[in-house]
Amino acid sequence: MKRYIIPVFIPHYGCTNECVFCNQHKITGSQTTVNEYHVRKIILDWLERLNYAAFIEVAFYGGSFTALSIEKQQELLNPAYEFLKQDKIQAIRISTRPDAIDDLILRNLILYGVSIIELGVQSLDNKVLKKSCRGHTKEDVELAVAAIRKYANFKLGLQVMPGLPKDTLLKGLLTIRNIIELKPDFVRIYPTVVLNHTKLAKLYCENQYTPLSLDESIKYCSILKILLDNHQIPIIRMGLQATENLNSANVLAGPYHPAFGELVQAEIFYLSITKFLEKINLYKKNFLKQEIIIFHSNRLTSKIRGNKNSNIKKWSRIFPYFNLKFSQEANEKNFIKIKCDNQIYTLNINLISNI
Template structure:
């Protein structure tokens, strides 16, 4: 018998309530970005956004629901006007003090953080900063018109030094990011102490510069199989590090209707983790056939792949439904 540690993606200790702030604080539009399309939320007066958040939090409390984590997404939080940042932090601090939320997190650009900023966030109750690194490759950042190079590594170090949990957002498939570059990006993020990786496969959205490049033949999006294989390889081997993973886009009609060929699927995370686990078992089995396998119970929902798409691959290893058991624990046990 051989065994190895395997962990499904860690979930947040409390539910997350996203607060979308499209384009707030962004110094420019990246070639792939269409936040109004991505969020399904058009321009809304800033005070109205915060008023709605307060209403939602009070309603949750009255319903006896557990305190969530507030998440300020979209835009560049730490580059918003000082007044808007202060309003968000005041709301978060107020909500924490009254038990309406357990903490908050925000997303921002790597070139928009410094020690005073991170300290202010931490002191206001921020638990996690998600850095929109997208890639650590300067050539890719230039191709996507991110407007900086080399800032991501320094920003990661600053976030960890401030005592914050570090999330790193990567954009596999964006201009300049091949599967090989993406795997290097994952390794770099883990080397810098990322507690969580968020993968957003690059989509070609109507109205973006990237859509114009695609129409002109200057950009070729990853296909679904390339995306699944690359993301699975990015996860494979990292389960033992207890790193959290978050996936892609929430697939809704307003998004798919304006999305051209790309890597979008409602079960993206499950499909990726199923392939990552299969990769790990193949490696541990040394290409041999298996008599039986015990897998962690939490893998049961994705083990066979979306709609059983991996059953044939497992059968090639000698495993069918009768040879696989789902048990408590974090180990995969192989019976060779």
């Protein structure tokens, strides 16, 4: 069954402080005050275009939903809950801060049919959180997760932001290890980009902050994805969603790319196939100059070849003595087949993260 998300953007609603990286108006492309009327109209407009034989979810993005007053939360949730009771939508999702969760808030969310909560964690290193002006601590995250887990009604998502001020690869790995221990139902990974008109932009212009390069961020996030994959924790989004407002004019610096998630997947395929080729190089010295054919399904072509054939170019430099060829075929979608020395080896892409 197809899944659709009806997005309702509430930029800066409920936010009690301004994080160094935050310019929600540019991220969401919305600056409009949202009320019950707007929410109902947004949902109706989307439903007119969507196929009802689908799983449809209303998602409140931006701001910190549960930091709003209970009355405002009820106002915004009410039209979504009406459509939920009529079975015109199947789920309601909200995003919020870890320090804006308690039992009263959670019971209210249950009353209005909310079934998915996303927490903007960003990091689980207190020094990184402080430097980023998050206004909450690692301990706040742990308390919020424990409170949410008391209720079976909710699926829990955690959002992280590699590359924040004072962040390092080691701190990022420790954050992901702690995320794994918290056992969320899913994760979003948003590498830190420098948006105009933010505190981070000021730090960047004053040479007090250096963002990750695109290449660094791809390698960084590849490691994080491998760790999460190994614990069966899905990543539902990697990299900021491309919008008309999120473009080169608004992104001052940092690893923004509209297809960032695919670049990370391509890096993981590169690492996996490279490991296989290294084994051939080690154990089959007599195989040099002979043909190696990598068979793959059409849908994997860009991931295996890399952006602008970057993976192929790197393999050509590293293994100049291999005659590498690539062939698309209608094989099982979860497998890559590699033919060499008249033998065919199969790589299960579901296990490629175990490299």
